[in-house]
Amino acid sequence: MVTVLLGHINAWTPKIVKKTIHIHKAGGERKTLKIVAASDIHLGTIIGPRKTAKLVNTINSLKPDIILFAGDVVDEDVKPVIEQNLGKNLLHLKAPLGVYASTGNHEYIGGAEEAVQYLESHGINILRDETVFLDSCFYLVGREDKEKTSFTSVPRKTVRELLSPLDKQKPIILLDHQPFHLELAQEAGVDLQISGHTHHGQLWPLGYITQKIFEVSRGYKQKGNTHFYVSTGYGTWGPPVRIGNRPEILAFTLEFE
Template sequence: MDENIGIFLDDNMPEVLRRLQPQFGVFGCLGSHEYIWGDSEKTVCELSKAGITILRDEAVKIADAFYLAGRDDYYREKLTDSPRKTVQEILQGCVQALPVFMMDHQPVEVAAGQQQGVDLYVAGHTHHSQLFPLNLITQAMFKLDWGYWRQDDFQMIVSSGFGTWGPPVRVGTQSEIVSITVHFK
């Protein structure tokens, strides 16, 4: 969400999201706006009512085949003085033989994910800057501000997202919803 939970509720999104019925459930993680607007707890509650499990600095084993980890947003520390867990703490107890997919709204601790053996790291937040030429700034700020990157067994996807922040316009970037298909060997 790129605004406060009120807009999400006004647009009747919980009803829309309840229609999602994937085999292993619907998961998400909190982003910066939940902390900027100060409604992170209400957001978790409303998303839960919509059938979405929000992973907050935790990992869950899915079908004995892989782990899905979700990080609480980086702004949690900045705006609440409550530190989020490290990647190492989140993955403690995970069987290393199984793949780990990690959701982290802001791609700011990518190296920690790579060092701890995360196989696929998925993030957003950057909007690919939303307005050209500001993408030159986001490219300098983040290891990857948009797209796909791979190094050895570590893969990362940063989405430009489907919404906007600030002015409701994009110049030089596109809204997107990323669909990921995973094949296990």
């Protein structure tokens, strides 16, 4: 019982992960880029108004240039999100370059079209196998979640297909919810990939299982010139308890040549 109580307190106490990443490319007129990112928020029944407000306030306090969400913004069914009007909080997110997200498996479990429509109507731009070129500086690529094929029978684009039209001399940031086959992003020329999904098991000792499944179950890794970060996520799936890891918000400063 004590372990569960401490795990519940832990789940409600996110940490801020601060990291400076050097990108070996020019960023146009921009020398640095401040990214604040999160994954696996799981808005819904458990992650309600109070924790959503805390997320928004914390992100805004970090004064980001851009805000990124790497999938599972919604916890399956979007109805509890609508009923609690959680989008009202999302509208208060502030970043000069905007708020962007990719889909996660939970968006597809609950019905991706309705979830995406709701999020976009509340200020979050969802990139679904899409790319935007921002501030004459960098590309942001949002990849559809791996589960798209299972739910729609339509395959998502490969990383190589997404990046093939891009100028590889420009910095490229990829949002890909599930961190499988990191070598494909490296080979395609991604500079920074942000993922989530794993929760690093969420409950000890399940982190040992996710470490067997994924090359990176949590945290940072560099492969060649490509930087990867797999977040443990902000929210929880199932019980609001975390044992063995902390929820987190990412505050990355990219330094361009």
